[in-house]
Ligand code: ADP
C-alpha cells in the first residue's frame with residue numbers, strides 16, 4: 001500500500017519558514033498534482049516526501065509507515081526531475097541500469113527491468129545511443145525510464161516537462177497519463193501549468209505561499225473554488 005499521509009508538515013530554512021503545517025492524504029494509486037506559483041513550496045514538499053530534505057516538524061508516512069527518519073533510498077520512491085540528470089558518457093542502456101548495478105541488483109533482474117522500461121516507453125531502438133544523440137523528448141523518456149526500473153511504490157515528478165516545447169509537452173503529458181493507467185502506481189506531479197494539472201490529476205493540491213489552499217478533483221475545484229486564488233489557478237470563471 002502506497003498511500004501517503006502528511007500531518008502538519010513544516011519546513012524551515014534557518015529562521016525562514018517555507019512550509020507552514022501541510023496536512024494531506026493521498027490514496028494508493030492516485031495521481032496527485034501540486035500546483036501553485038513559483039516559490040510557493042511545491043518542490044520543497046516533494047523533496048520532503050522523497051527524503052531529500054529533512055522536515056522541521058510534523059509527520060510523513062508512506063504505506064502506513066512513518067518515514068521521517070527513513071533514508072530516501074528506502075522509501076520506495078523514484079523521482080523525475082526537470083533537468084534530466086542523465087550521464088552523458090553512458091549509453092541509454094547503461095543510464096537505465098547503472099543505479100541498479102550500484103545497488104548490487106542481480107544482473108538478470110536488471111536486464112529484465114531495463115527491457116520492461118524500454119518497452120513501456122518505446123525506446124528500444126535508442127538503448128545503445130548516448131544522451132547527446134537524443135532529442136529533448138527522448139531524453140525525458142530515458143529520465144522516466146530510470147524511475148521505472150526502480151519499480152517504486154510512488155513516482156514523484158518535479159516539473160518534468162517544463163524544458164520541452166509546447167507540442168512535445170502535450171505528447172509527453174499523454175504518455176505520463178498512459179504510464180499511470182498502465183502501472184497504477186501512486187504519482188505526485190508538480191507543475192505550474194494549469195492544463196497539465198487539470199488533465200492529469202485525480203486530485204489537485206493548490207499551494208500558496210507554503211500553505212495548502214484547497215484539495216479536490218479538478219472539476220470540483222473548477223466548479224467550487226475556495227477563493228479567487230484557486231479560481232485563477234484552475235481556470236475557473238468564478
Ligand atoms: P516552488 O517549487 O514552488 O517554486 P520551492 O519549494 O523551490 O518553490 O521554494 C519554496 C521557498 O523556499 C522559496 O521561497 C525558496 O526560495 C525557498 N527555498 C527553497 N530551497 C531553499 C534552500 N535550500 N535554502 C533556503 N531557502 C530555500
Ligand code: MG
Pocket residue numbers: 042043044
Ligand atoms: Mg520547484
